[in-house]
Amino acid sequence: MIIKFYSKPDCGLCIEGLHTLKIVQEDIDFTIEHYNIEEDDEAHEKYMLMIPVVEHNGDVVQYGQLDYATLYEALVD
Template identity: 60%
Template sequence: MLVHFYTRPGCHLCDDARMMLKLVQEDVPFQIEEHNIEEDDQLHEKYMLMIPVVEYQGEIIQYGNVDYVTLMEALEN
């Protein structure tokens, strides 16, 4: 299972979301592929106002404030 995590350096919400992903990862096995939106113009334009963004199977699970319960519900199925 692969989860895409869109972030940028210096983003405190991103740090919190990364921590939530790692907590969920302790209960549900999955890989995190992290993408720095500042390294890709298309990603930057798409997610600039939304980061952090957590995406699984082409669907955005959550963005902005990321919480454990929402991530857990989306990933345990």
């Protein structure tokens, strides 16, 4: 399973969100693809006010303040 993680440099909430996602990764097997929205105009326009964003199969799983329970439930299926 591949999970897309959208963030940008110097984003404290993004650092915390990636840490939370990695904790979920300890319990569920998936690969994290990291995207810097500042390097992708389309992603920047789409997610600039939402980051960090976790996406799976083209659907946003969670954004902003990420939490273990929400991510785990969405990705465990």
